[in-house]
Amino acid sequence: xxxxxxxxxxxxxIEYRLPVFSFTQDHLIDYPTPKNLNYWWNFGxxxxxxxxxxxxxxxxxxxxxxxxxxxxxxxxxxxxxxxxYGWLIRYVHMxxxxxxxxxxxxxxxxxxYYGSYKAPREMLWIIGIIILLTMMATxxxxxxxxxxxxxxxxxxxxxxxxxAFPLIGEPIVTWLWGGFSVDxxxxxxxxxxxxxxxxxxxxxxxxxxxALHVHHSxxxxxxxxxxxxxxxxxxxxxxIKDLFGLGVxxxxxxxxxxxxxxxxxxxxxxxxxxxxxxxxxxxxxxxLTPFYAILRAITFDIWFIPAKLIGVIAMFGSVLILVLVPxxxxxxxRSARYRPIYKQVYWFFLIxxxxxxxxxxxxxxxxxxxxxxxxxxxxxxxxxxxxxxLVVLPVLGKLERPRSPPESISAAVTKDSDTVTxxx
Amino acid sequence: xxxxxxxxxxxxHEGETRRDFLLIATSAVGAVGTALAIWPLIHQMNPAAxxxxxxxxxxxxxxxxVGQSITVVWRGKPxxxxxxxxxxxxxxxxxxxxxxxxPQPDSERVQKPEWxxxxxxxTHLGCIPLGQRATEPRGDFGGWFCPCHGSHYDTSxxxxxxxAPENLAVPKYVFVTDTKIxxx
Numbered sequence: 001x002x003x004x005x006x007x008x009x010x011x012x013x014i015e016y017r018l019p020v021f022s023f024t025q026d027h028l029i030d031y032p033t034p035k036n037l038n039y040w041w042n043f044g045x046x047x048x049x050x051x052x053x054x055x056x057x058x059x060x061x062x063x064x065x066x067x068x069x070x071x072x073x074x075x076x077x078x079x080x081x082x083x084x085y086g087w088l089i090r091y092v093h094m095x096x097x098x099x100x101x102x103x104x105x106x107x108x109x110x111x112x113y114y115g116s117y118k119a120p121r122e123m124l125w126i127i128g129i130i131i132l133l134t135m136m137a138t139x140x141x142x143x144x145x146x147x148x149x150x151x152x153x154x155x156x157x158x159x160x161x162x163x164a165f166p167l168i169g170e171p172i173v174t175w176l177w178g179g180f181s182v183d184x185x186x187x188x189x190x191x192x193x194x195x196x197x198x199x200x201x202x203x204x205x206x207x208x209x210x211a212l213h214v215h216h217s218x219x220x221x222x223x224x225x226x227x228x229x230x231x232x233x234x235x236x237x238x239x240i241k242d243l244f245g246l247g248v249x250x251x252x253x254x255x256x257x258x259x260x261x262x263x264x265x266x267x268x269x270x271x272x273x274x275x276x277x278x279x280x281x282x283x284x285x286x287x288l289t290p291f292y293a294i295l296r297a298i299t300f301d302i303w304f305i306p307a308k309l310i311g312v313i314a315m316f317g318s319v320l321i322l323v324l325v326p327x328x329x330x331x332x333x334r335s336a337r338y339r340p341i342y343k344q345v346y347w348f349f350l351i352x353x354x355x356x357x358x359x360x361x362x363x364x365x366x367x368x369x370x371x372x373x374x375x376x377x378x379x380x381x382x383x384x385x386x387x388x389x390l391v392v393l394p395v396l397g398k399l400e401r402p403r404s405p406p407e408s409i410s411a412a413v414t415k416d417s418d419t420v421t422x423x424x
Numbered sequence: 425x426x427x428x429x430x431x432x433x434x435x436x437h438e439g440e441t442r443r444d445f446l447l448i449a450t451s452a453v454g455a456v457g458t459a460l461a462i463w464p465l466i467h468q469m470n471p472a473a474x475x476x477x478x479x480x481x482x483x484x485x486x487x488x489x490v491g492q493s494i495t496v497v498w499r500g501k502p503x504x505x506x507x508x509x510x511x512x513x514x515x516x517x518x519x520x521x522x523x524x525x526x527p528q529p530d531s532e533r534v535q536k537p538e539w540x541x542x543x544x545x546x547t548h549l550g551c552i553p554l555g556q557r558a559t560e561p562r563g564d565f566g567g568w569f570c571p572c573h574g575s576h577y578d579t580s581x582x583x584x585x586x587x588a589p590e591n592l593a594v595p596k597y598v599f600v601t602d603t604k605i606x607x608x
Contacts, residue, residue: 153551157572160550175466179475181500189469276495276502278551280571296573299587306589308548365574 027213032231033238034219036409040114041217042245043107048205049246050100055198057093058142065145067191069184072147073272091261097139098264099253101287104132112325113346115334116218122326124211129322131204134197136288136319141194147187148269149279155182155190157282161295164309181275221412222335223405230409281363289360290353294318296364297382299375314382321389328389330397338403342396349388355381480608482600485539493556495544498607502544502552503595504568505605508579513537515566516580526591530580533594541605542581543595546570548588553577568592 004025006012015021064083066075079086108128111117117125144155159176163169178185216225225231232238256263264286268279284292298311336343355377362368364375406412481498483505488494493506508516516530534540546553548570554560555568555577563569563576565584570577575586582591597607 157549157551160548163550174471175469177471178469179471179500180479183475183500185472185475275500276497276552278570278572282551282572296587307587308589 028239029233029235031213031234032216032225032228033234034217034225034230034409035232035237036219036221036412037217037238037241038220039241039245040106040110040220042242042249043103043110045242046103046245046249047100047107050096050103051198051201051205054093054096054100055202057089057096058195058198060089061093062195065191067145067188069147069187069273072145072187076146088257091257095253095256095261095264097142098256098285098287099249100135101139103249104135105287108132108322109350111218112349113336114218114220115222115329115331115336117326118222118329118334119326120215121211121218124208124215125326126323127204127208127211129319131201131208132322133319134201134204136291138194138197138201139285139287141190141197143285144187144190145194146269147273149271149273149277150266150269150282152182152273152275153278153282154284155186159186161312161315164306164312166309183275218334219409220335220337221405221409222333222338223407223409226408226410283361286357286361289358290356291315291318291360293356293360293378294382294385296360296375297378299379314386318382318385321386325389325393328393330394331400331402332397333402333405335405338405339396339400340403341400345388345392345396348384352381352384352388356385480606482604482606484604486603490538491558495556496607498543498595503607504540504542504544504556504581504592506540506542506556507538508540512566512579516540516578519565519578519580519582522584525583526589528580528582528591533580533582533591535597535599539605540579540581541594541597541607543593544568545593546572546575546588547583547590547592548573548575548586553592 004022006015006021011021061079064075064079064086066072076090079090081087083089111125111128140154140158144151159173159182162172162176165172174180176186177183178189219225266283271279283289292315295311295315298307298314300310301307302310331339331342333339336346359374359378359381362374364373364378366374368374368377479499481496481503483494483496485505485507488505488507490507491509491512493504495502495504497503506512513530520529520531530537544552544556549572551570551572553568553570553575555562561569561571563585565576565578567577567579567581567584569575570586570588573587575588576584577588577592578584580591581594583589595607597605600606
């Protein structure tokens with residue numbers, strides 16, 4: 001890569017002391033990017049932009065929000081009615097949460113399809129899973145802040161999960177609450193942590209990008225770039241492609257904000273929290289329902305371990321197990337394009353996750369089409385979730401006969417592959 | 425040759441040196457010191473003195489009729505007080521012999537059979553069971569029913585069916601007079 005030179009004396013002075021200009025040049029402008037990235041590669045930058053939107057809107061919301069049980073609900077209503085553009089900022093923040101998860105889930109499933117988690121990108125993947133976990137914690141904490149009925153009972157149900165652990169469970173729950181039930185101390189600390197965690201995510205994203213820039217982006221063919229003929233500079237090619245994607249994304253995002261701002265929320269959250277009355281139907285936000293379904297799927301004890309504890313372990317395990325995916329998938333071929341069987345089970349797995357999400361929305365006792373309970377569907381879907389990751393992925397990598405990927409990215413599109421190998 | 429002076433200043437090459445000892449001792453003191461410094465930062469999240477000070481509640485039982493239930497607040501949680509009918513007491517006692525997930529005789533759960541006093545928090549994930557009002561569902565065993573995940577409790581507040589692992593908790597309470605209790 002050619003290092004650019006600058007003539008502006010101020011730039012030169014700064015560059016000599018802190019090389020921000022060459023850093024920007026190397027990582028945002030000249031940065032060699034595979035030339036065959038498709039639109040599924042837009043979702044990483046969309047996630048980064050959404051994180052920025054969340055932080056900016058969150059900071060300004062905090063200027064008007066009061067983290068006290070007597071005022072929290074009212075202060076949110078004041079933001080909606082009295083604060084200048086408060087309604088807009090809050091609706092962007094509220095729907096932004098859903099958009100963030102939608103974008104990140106697509107980003108993760110992109111990685112699963114094209115094998116982006118495989119060597120040498122395991123650290124990149126693991127940091128990504130840690131980001132997902134931190135996002136879930138942040139979203140949960142934020143959901144509690146408006147102090148509606150769903151806020152309060154979500155906080156109660158989620159913190160009570162820790163009571164499943166023997167001996168240490170109860171002290172942990174009391175410690176999390178700062179009292180003997182979800183109350184003002186709980187709301188205060190949740191606000192503090194909800195403000196903190198996005199910056200932790202920001203730092204993790206920095207590590208994620210650092211790891212990305214060591215071995216560069218994967219691509220739809222799942223093969224390594226062999227030289228300059230396989231790459232194009234990030235700017236202007238991908239800056240413009242990402243901007244176009246951003247435009248489309250914004251149509252969807254702002255479509256919700258302006259035309260269906262309460263699409264994703266439960267009406268019960270517009271009722272102020274009442275510790276004496278549980279709503280009849282408690283559901284988490286859509287992006288957490290698959291995990292909620294896994295939690296509720298376990299209704300049986302195993303040996304001496306009570307069902308409640310197994311449910312909690314299964315739920316946390318369903319996210320943590322993703323860290324092991326680079327080793328559970330034993331196939332050497334990255335992209336599903338060259339894995340005829342994986343290509344099919346991948347879609348089963350995606351459907352399974354959607355089924356779990358749908359089950360999580362419904363009461364476990366409710367019947368689907370009058371034939372089978374949602375509990376049973378949830379149990380089958382949970383079993384398949386773990387079966388896919390723990391059995392199908394390792395075994396398939398050994399048994400499947402992959403097709404051979406092309407020699408290089410440019411060889412895939414040029415007939416004369418000799419010149420390509422020579423250039424490399 | 426260049427590092428001869430430093431070697432000469434220290435102990436011999438083999439085995440533990442004075443320098444190793446100093447390193448280990450310093451690290452150990454540093455680790456213990458850090459752990460001690462972290463404790464206040466962790467313990468601050470536990471219930472504060474004012475929260476602990478609010479930990480008892482007195483309730484006058486005289487207005488409660490037979491068969492009626494009331495809910496009072498204790499430590500931010502609902503406490504169910506039910507003045508049980510003779511039929512409910514008999515049923516609770518009869519069920520002592522049933523197959524209970526969390527076995528406990530009714531006599532251990534009450535001080536006076538007429539007064540059943542329970543923490544009204546489902547032992548599954550902390551929802552508040554229904555059944556305090558006569559119009560609410562009381563589940564298959566005539567006690568309480570938790571709508572969140574379908575746990576059924578009997579007339580002694582014991583778990584009978586559903587995902588909850590334990591009976592509804594009995595708080596610590598004393599009869600101050602015949603018609604007044606102090607919870608906590």
